[in-house]
Every structure is written in structure tokens, then in C-alpha cells.
Amino acid sequence: MPTVMIVDDEELIRSLIRKSLLRLGYKVIEAENGKKAMQLVETEDIDLIIADLVMPEKGGLELIMELNNNYPNIRKIVISGKLPVNNESISGLAEDFDVKAVFSKPFEIFDLLKVVKSLIPVTNPE
DSSP states (O other), X not given: OOEEEEEOSOHHHHHHHHHHHHHHTOEEEEXXXXXXXXXXXXXXXXXXXXXXXXXXXXXXXXXXXXXHHHOTTSEEEEEESSSOTTSHHHHHHHHHHTOSEEEESSOOHHHHHHHHHHHSOOOOOO
């Protein structure tokens, strides 16, 4: 079962994504900031991280840079409510930091789930 970590300081956002991913058969782990996320990455087998950019203690960009250095095989999706994704510097995240997709809050959960399924499909044992 693929494992997705949701890293966002907004409980409501984590809850929405968690419930949707659980229905599709993913294992879900949550962290409220990048510092907690890195602690969990060291003990859990994570396939994909969905991270907010702006968070207390350790933001999403710092988290992504640390993941790229230490855990390059973990796929990354960025969500942000504070910075517009059509901003050239944010759009450059995908290329510069190996981010697979960037979503602006509010986002369509179905669009996010479509990207997650394309990156780490759930295989149902028969």
C-alpha cells in the first residue's frame, strides 16, 4: 500500500486530503510542519509528500530541499494558499526542485487525487 504524507499547518486541509486518500486505499501520515515531517520521514517508508509552502518551524521549500538531499526518491507535490502558483518563481519549483505538481489553495481535490494516482497508483491485490 503506497504511503502519502500530508504536511500542512491547516488541520482542515490535512483532513480533506487524508479522507480522500484513505478512500482510495492509500496509507496516510500527517505532519503540521516540515520539522515534524522530517522526523517522520526518518522512521516511515514514504512514497509521496504533499506539502504546503508556508508553515511554521520549517516551511515547505526548506523541507523539499532537505528531502532532495537525503531522500531523493520521495515524490513531491506542493500546495500553497499564500503564494500564487502562476508566479514564475513558484512555477519554477517543479523544474528546480523535482516537484511533480503545484496546486494553489483552494484547489480541486479531484485534480490533486488524479496527480497522486498517476505518481503512485494503488494496486488492488486479487
